[in-house]
Each structure stands twice: as C-alpha cells, then as structure tokens.
C-alpha cells in the first residue's frame with residue numbers, strides 16, 4: 001500500500017505531526033511524523049503488513065526509558081497503550097500484550113496467586129519495553145521470566161522468539177530494533193497471595209527511599225557494569241545536583257536526570273553529555289547511555 005492509501009485506510013488510528021511529549025516520562029520531545037494508535041493486536045499487525053517496508057517504525061511503550069529529541073521522529077511511531085490484555089492458563093503461564101504495564105502484570109499474577117513477577121511492580125514500563133531493555137530490579141530481570149514473544153518486523157514477517165534466541169543481557173538484547181514485540185508468555189510459580197503482596201509492598205517502599213518519585217525522569221540514565229556503578233562515578237565527578245537549564249541531576253539518585261520544569265530534550269541530552277565528559281575526566285571511564293535517544297536533534 002502506498003502512504004496515501006495507508007493514511008486513508010487507517011485514518012481513525014493515525015495522527016499526523018502528533019507531539020509526543022505526553023507519551024514519555026520526561027515530558028519532552030517533538031512530534032511523530034505519523035503516530036499509529038492501534039486498538040488491538042490484529043490492527044497493529046495488518047497496519048505493519050500494509051505499510052511500505054521502507055517506512056520505518058518506532059515503538060513507544062510507557063516512554064519510561066526514552067528521550068525523544070526536540071525535532072521529533074520521522075516515519076511511523078506506534079504506541080502500545082491500548083494493547084494491554086492479560087490472560088493466564090492452567091499451568092500458570094501469563095500471556096501479556098506488549099502494552100500491558102509491568103505493575104498491572106505483577107498485580108494480575110498476585111491475584112492468581114502466582115509468584116516470580118513481583119519485581120515488575122517497581123518498573124514503570126510495559127512488557128514490550130521490558131523485553132527490549134531486558135529490564136530488571138531487585139536481582140530479577142525479564143530474561144528469567146520470559147518464555148517467548150511474538151514479534152513482527154518492518155517487512156511484516158511474523159516470528160516467535162524463544163527467550164534464549166533474543167540474546168538478553170544487561171539492559172539490552174541482540175535482536176535489532178526493527179522487531180515489534182506484540183505478545184509475550186511469562187512463567188510463574190504457585191505462590192501465597194499474602195507473601196506476594198508483602199514482597200511487592202517492600203519493593204515499593206525500597207523504591208521510594210532510593211529514587212526520586214513523582215518527577216519527570218527517564219530512570220537510570222547510564223548503564224552500570226560489573227566494574228562500577230554509574231551513580232558512584234557521577235557522584236565522584238561532582239555532578240550530583242548539576243543543572244543545565246531546567247534539566248537537573250537528581251540529588252537523591254545521581255544517575256537520574258530530572259526535567260524540573262520545562263526542559264527541552266536537548267538540555268537533557270546535553271546535561272547527559274556533560275556528565276559523561278566530567279566522569280571521563282575524573283575516572284577515565286566512558287559511561288554508556290541506558291536511556292534510548294531517538295529522533296532528530
């Protein structure tokens with residue numbers, strides 16, 4: 001289908017030049033040339049199959065790990081907001097659509113007296129974003145809970161990836177960005193509801209103590225490695241509380257950058273680069289961005 005036909009066939013689900021700031025936790029960024037808002041998985045699949053393969057897609061989950069640049073994203077952006085169905089089978093395997101929020105999946109497992117997904121309560125993303133980032137917290141990560149995931153690529157080819165095939169590693173996977181993960185199967189074990197509940201409560205409490213809450217942020221800005229914790233290097237470089245315009249390094253957790261008022265994406269990115277420079281000078285280490293920076297500067 002050419003672009004004009006695509007636009008008229010999916011007119012109810014497509015927005016042109018749609019500003020994306022409200023789709024991200026940072027609350028910054030430019031517009032999507034086209035934003036596709038599918039109301040169900042079948043529509044998402046048919047759209048991806050119908051679109052010209054040279055038209056690239058960018059998937060936005062909860063937007064808790066992305067910095068969308070000020071001049072926006074060319075091509076099609078897809079939001080998984082409405083793809084959030086959950087089900088469980090007799091073996092306790094939970095099937096979650098890509099846009100299901102991690103916190104809702106954790107609660108769903110608790111309601112069904114299934115354990116193993118409690119750590120999801122503290123990650124403010126979606127299942128699709130969690131797989132892409134191999135997100136984790138409190139000693140658990142997606143790699144351990146994922147059985148397999150259904151995906152479609154930019155050319156409309158559908159494939160089921162087993163967890164082992166994704167090459168899941170610390171906050172990354174080996175599969176390239178052109179795959180849209182749309183439905184995942186997660187493993188759980190039989191648990192006791194009150195214990196699951198208490199574990200989730202403890203995680204929430206610990207988060208509140210360690211991280212800034214109720215602020216516009218992208219979570220951890222830079223990756224840790226087995227040799228260092230990014231926050232320690234940032235602290236040593238004297239960056240705690242450092243400001244650039246309305247972008248600020250959190251005083252509470254200095255691997256978090258906060259949009260304090262009306263920061264632009266470039267202020268946030270430039271503050272990140274300033275931190276990298278100062279850390280390189282003070283420790284000789286080049287920090288790697290964990291946050292995904294997308295779009296045009």
Ligand SMILES: Cc1cc2nc3c(=O)[nH]c(=O)nc-3n(C[C@H](O)[C@H](O)[C@H](O)COP(=O)(O)OP(=O)(O)OC[C@H]3O[C@@H](n4cnc5c(N)ncnc54)[C@H](O)[C@@H]3O)c2cc1C
Nearest residue numbers: 061062063064065066125126128129130132135136181219
């Ligand atoms: C306050 C705060 C606390 C955080 N704490 C943690 C933590 O403890 N542990 C941790 O690991 N992370 C943490 N994060 C980061 C973030 O929440 C996770 O990386 C999360 O899993 C991202 O999910 P998302 O849906 O928001 O993805 P997005 O930010 O929307 O996208 C992230 C990447 O995933 C891709 N993506 C999203 N959905 C799909 C899909 N369906 N198919 C293919 N690709 C997709 C996007 O294209 C992008 O490249 C935190 C962030 C914040 C703001």
